[in-house]
Amino acid sequence: MANESWGRRIARWVLMACYAVAGVGHLVLTDAMVRIVPPMVPFARAVVIVTGLCELAGVIALSTSRWRRAAGWALAAYALCVWPANMYHAVLDLSSGTGLPLAYHAPRLLLQPLIIWWALWASGAADRWLGRQAPPRQP
Template sequence: MVTPIIIILLLCGPLLFGVIYSKIRDVQVEITTLACWGLGIAFMFFFIGHIVKAQGMVEMLPSWVPYRLPLVYFTGVIELVVAILLFIPKYQLPAAKAAIAIFMLFFPANVYAALNSVGLGGHQWGPVYLLIRAPLQIILIAWAYFMCVKPLSMPVAEIK
């Protein structure tokens, strides 16, 4: 249950620090950059989970899926690549779009894990966990889209 909170903190952390820095130093910082950094940090967290908790991730996939462990590692590497690209301004837009695709493509594994009470991060709670995970997925997709793909145009310093 702690995992969704960690994800939200990682996602919002750079933007929060940017707002504070902007107010203290009376400078402007870019919302889009900070939002992409937060998404990048979250994706690094996802990558670490795929490597450190690989067996739990394997349990989140139906037994009929072939090569589950290599698939978990492969998707982790994809998440690492997206994370890195979210820190490079030239690649932030395609990386944010890839992040949205990943959130949509990987969500069925979360549903399967919750319905079967297997895996990590609260999935053992069963279907009730989807009351947390589904809104989190919407937040992640909305963040990637509205903050990185179609970003706000005002700098943080203009936020009152």
């Protein structure tokens, strides 16, 4: 977008990089990811693969002016929906004493609202909430 600030552009590209790494991680480290899926989630392997593909689709959509805002909403919703799985992962690791430490899980869980806001702000999806006119989409 022509009138987009450098800060927002950089925030969007960093967000895209984070989601790209996460998406590839879901596809490459599928077995490890399956182990931390809550038992109530059916077809855990398929869910891990599909969520990785969704993250990568979000990255592609964020890179376009046409789909950017929709991607922001989708990635914010995604971050909200995986929050319970992140909590389950923390409980699993901390209760067994064999997983990742609290130093990993606490920031991850506490930063989840920031990640949600980041997706909304970096994509321009939150502009209307902030009373800003969203820039027109470019073809």
